[in-house]
Amino acid sequence: xxxxxxxxxxxxxxxxxxxxxxxxxxxxxxxxxxxxxxxxxxxxxxxxxxxxxxxxxxxxxxxxxxxxxxxxxxxxxxxxxxxxxxxxxxxxxxxxxxxxxxxxxxxxxxxxxxxxxxxxxxxxxxxxxxxxxxxxxxxxxxxxxxxxxxxxxxxxxxxxxxxxxxxxxxxxxxxxxxxxxxxxxxxxxxxxxxxxxxxxxxxxxxxxxxxxxxxxxxxxxxxxxxxxxxxxxxxxxxxxxxxxxxxxxx
Amino acid sequence: xxxxxxxxxxxxxxxxxxxxxxxxxxxxxxxxxxxxxxxxxxxxxxxxxxxxxxxxxxxxxxxxxxxxxxxxxxxxxxxxxxxxxxxxxxxxxxxxxxxxxxxxxxxxxxxxxxxxxxxxxxxxxxxxxxxxxxxxxxxxxxxxxxxxxxxxxxxxxxxxxxxxxxxxxxxxxxxxxxxxxxxxxxxxxxxxxxxxxxxxxxxxxxxxxxxxxxxxxxxxxxxxxxxxxxxxxxxxxxxxxxxxxxxxxx
Numbered sequence: 001x002x003x004x005x006x007x008x009x010x011x012x013x014x015x016x017x018x019x020x021x022x023x024x025x026x027x028x029x030x031x032x033x034x035x036x037x038x039x040x041x042x043x044x045x046x047x048x049x050x051x052x053x054x055x056x057x058x059x060x061x062x063x064x065x066x067x068x069x070x071x072x073x074x075x076x077x078x079x080x081x082x083x084x085x086x087x088x089x090x091x092x093x094x095x096x097x098x099x100x101x102x103x104x105x106x107x108x109x110x111x112x113x114x115x116x117x118x119x120x121x122x123x124x125x126x127x128x129x130x131x132x133x134x135x136x137x138x139x140x141x142x143x144x145x146x147x148x149x150x151x152x153x154x155x156x157x158x159x160x161x162x163x164x165x166x167x168x169x170x171x172x173x174x175x176x177x178x179x180x181x182x183x184x185x186x187x188x189x190x191x192x193x194x195x196x197x198x199x200x201x202x203x204x205x206x207x208x209x210x211x212x213x214x215x216x217x218x219x220x221x222x223x224x225x226x227x228x229x230x231x232x233x234x235x236x237x238x239x240x241x242x243x244x245x246x247x248x249x250x
Numbered sequence: 251x252x253x254x255x256x257x258x259x260x261x262x263x264x265x266x267x268x269x270x271x272x273x274x275x276x277x278x279x280x281x282x283x284x285x286x287x288x289x290x291x292x293x294x295x296x297x298x299x300x301x302x303x304x305x306x307x308x309x310x311x312x313x314x315x316x317x318x319x320x321x322x323x324x325x326x327x328x329x330x331x332x333x334x335x336x337x338x339x340x341x342x343x344x345x346x347x348x349x350x351x352x353x354x355x356x357x358x359x360x361x362x363x364x365x366x367x368x369x370x371x372x373x374x375x376x377x378x379x380x381x382x383x384x385x386x387x388x389x390x391x392x393x394x395x396x397x398x399x400x401x402x403x404x405x406x407x408x409x410x411x412x413x414x415x416x417x418x419x420x421x422x423x424x425x426x427x428x429x430x431x432x433x434x435x436x437x438x439x440x441x442x443x444x445x446x447x448x449x450x451x452x453x454x455x456x457x458x459x460x461x462x463x464x465x466x467x468x469x470x471x472x473x474x475x476x477x478x479x480x481x482x483x484x485x486x487x488x489x490x491x492x493x494x495x496x497x498x499x500x
Contacts, residue, residue: 009371058371076369086372119326121259121308122336123377 002069005061005095005249006076008047010087012056012235013126019050027051027087031062034082038075039066048101048243049108052194054235056127059090059109059242061249063101091250107171107244109187110196113237114204117180128181129200129237135182135207140175143206143216147173147186147199152222155229156199157192162226166192175203185241194232202230252319255311255345255499256326258297260337262306262485263376269300277301277337281312284332288325289316298351298493299358302444304485306377309340309359309492311499313351341500357421357494359437360446363487364454367430378431379450379487385432385457390425393456393466397423397436397449402472405479406449407442412476416442425453435491444482452480 008031016024020032028045035043048061070078076092083089098104115128116135147170154166170188177183184200202219205211211230219229243249258281266274270282278295285293298311320328326342333339348354365378366385397420404416420438427433434450452469455461461480469479493499 009373011372056373058373080369085375088369088372090369090371119330119338119340121340122261122338123259123306123308125335127373 001065001067001097003063003065003095003097003099004070004072004075005063005093005099005101006079006089007091007250008060008062008087009058009090010056010060011126012051012054012238014086015053017051017053017055018047018060027057027060030084030087031079034079035064035066037082038078039068041067046101048105049191049240051238051240052235055238055240057240060240061101061105061243061245063095063099093249095249101243104245105190105243106246107187107189108191108240109185109242109244110191111239111241112184112186112196112200112233113239114182114184114200114233115180116182126236127239129234131204133208135175135177135204136209137175137177137182137207139213140182140184140203140207143203143213144173144175144184146213146216146220151220153192153195153220154222155219155224155226156195156202157226158194158232159226161193163192168192168195173199187244196238197233197235198226198229198231200230200233200237204233205230251315251317251347253313253315253345253347253349254320254322254325255313255343255349255351256329256339257341257500258310258312258337259308259340260306260310261376262301262304262488264336265303267301267303267305268297268310277307277310280334280337281329284329285314285316287332288328289318291317296351298355299441299490301488301490302485305488305490307490310490311351311355311493311495313345313349343499345499351493354495355440355493356496357437357439358441358490359435359492359494360441361489361491362434362436362446362450362483363489364432364434364450364483365430366432376486377489379484381454383458385425385427385454386459387425387427387432387457389463390432390434390453390457393453393463394423394425394434396463396466396470401470403442403445403470404472405469405474405476406445406452407476408444408482409476411443413442418442418445423449437494446488447483447485448476448479448481450480450483450487454483455480 020028045064072092113128270278295314322342363378
């Protein structure tokens with residue numbers, strides 16, 4: 001038996017998300033099919049994060065076991081040859097048997113892109129939230145600071161999936177802009193369902209003047225509920241960007 | 251009668267290029283159809299440059315006449331509503347009746363993207379030449395300098411379309427890189443058919459060690475023919491980036 005880790009990049013558009021479901025095209029599903037075809041035995045893959053329907057990934061990390069040893073370089077080419085064009089294995093390596101893409105991860109990083117121009121270039125319209133309104137970037141920067149640290153994110157979670165404790169630790173949350181493109185980068189231990197998209201929807205309220213910064217401060221006091229926060233921003237703009245482990249994986 | 255100029259961006263993939271042809275989906279064709287539907291009379295559009303099949307544009311400039319006056323802002327929205335998703339009008343304005351997108355242009359700028367990594371992210375694989383070999387960037391930079399100025403580009407033109415005089419003036423030609431992404435940016439008065447793609451194919455010979463820099467110097471002496479230069483690099487990596495006029499258009 002050999003354990004492998006791979007970096008996987010995909011377009012979210014034509015997937016019903018990461019997690020395998022009957023009668024749906026999922027990233028986990030197409031990865032397992034490709035690996036099973038090569039290995040000739042059932043394979044289960046574990047992803048560092050479960051992306052929702054429509055969410056993209058540049059740096060999803062996936063671990064799995066195969067009965068025999070493959071040179072990682074050769075396995076990478078073979079898997080890509082069996083995958084549809086909208087998923088690519090970017091890197092592949094052996095890992096120790098104690099490694100687990102999800103449980104060994106120390107942090108996850110997401111990037112969310114917003115296009116604030118009137119018209120969006122067709123080349124990247126699938127990868128942004130086309131919000132035809134300017135964001136006040138200095139407000140965005142001040143608001144972002146409120147996310148730093150350990151806070152109660154119960155208002156930032158899809159209601160039906162909110163765990164008993166919704167405390168999460170955010171290491172970093174920043175907003176950048178260049179021309180009409182705005183992006184939000186956030187790194188944390190782990191995230192609740194829809195959490196990044198609700199963070200963006202809430203920032204949007206603040207940056208377009210619908211709410212002030214105190215509003216966000218209150219949402220993070222642990223007394224707010226899901227309907228109090230902003231809307232869930234569309235999946236198109238969201239990228240699962242990078243995963244951190246105790247040692248450098250690549 | 252009113253004359254308009256618009257900036258047009260498109261994905262090249264599903265177009266047989268700019269120029270109208272019977273039974274082909276062309277950018278000129280879809281723009282004229284959309285405008286004719288709005289105007290209720292025949293419309294001819296003129297583009298600053300004719301892009302080939304598969305070539306993209308961010309900043310194509312297009313001029314045309316309509317019988318009646320439209321507020322440019324309103325016309326922009328109306329045209330976009332009648333266009334397929336892979337073409338977008340980014341800006342629109344009135345122009346003087348002496349303006350012509352092609353004949354008034356002083357320079358054109360193209361950018362060509364090359365992905366030199368083993369595997370390409372699916373999000374931009376339609377927009378690069380996936381050349382799985384590293385480029386020697388310092389060689390690329392030295393080679394680029396040879397393009398500057400007025401030279402005979404007969405070896406850099408599709409044979410059947412080479413005009414009697416193939417002298418062209420290049421104002422600027424530069425190569426940049428970041429990680430596995432390399433891009434070539436070139437600005438000139440005007441370009442021959444396939445010229446930028448043959449420049450890239452020739453740079454590729456030099457930057458991957460197949461030829462040395464003297465080779466390019468010789469090609470530009472006016473004694474070489476098309477087969478002497480490098481191959482025509484694929485259309486996917488090429489973007490018609492920007493057009494310059496005697497005054498700022500936007």
